[in-house]
Amino acid sequence: MSTAALKRWAKGLMRDVHAIAGAARDPRTPWYAKALALAITAYALSPIDLIPDFIPILGLLDDLIIVPLGIALALRLIPSEVMAEHRARSAAIASTTGVAGTVIIVAIWFGGIALTAWLGYRYVSS
Numbered sequence: 001m002s003t004a005a006l007k008r009w010a011k012g013l014m015r016d017v018h019a020i021a022g023a024a025r026d027p028r029t030p031w032y033a034k035a036l037a038l039a040i041t042a043y044a045l046s047p048i049d050l051i052p053d054f055i056p057i058l059g060l061l062d063d064l065i066i067v068p069l070g071i072a073l074a075l076r077l078i079p080s081e082v083m084a085e086h087r088a089r090s091a092a093i094a095s096t097t098g099v100a101g102t103v104i105i106v107a108i109w110f111g112g113i114a115l116t117a118w119l120g121y122r123y124v125s126s
Helices: 003-024 031-045 058-077 080-092 099-125
Strands: none
Touching: 003 031, 003 058, 003 080, 031 058, 031 099
């Protein structure tokens, strides 16, 4: 695979992540597809990884496996007419995320961690 083809694939992948995020808010999308779409979008756009990128090979391998598989599954669960509409919208919008988007995603991750810790504490203390 050439460098240009790899860049096109990566750009298409980011476009699909943005389209899936839009489709997750669409009322025509089933709830289970919305849940998966939100989870994979949060993971793909999050600066926090399951395995940190500084770990040789494994750090990048999780991004290369989890994100494309999650996107492929979400694409199968979301109705095709909804995805086509949101792909067209996301292609028109710049695919960069700003500082506000990063802050929101980090806040969501910290909120999830705090909720998990609180629930774990309640479970252990009872």
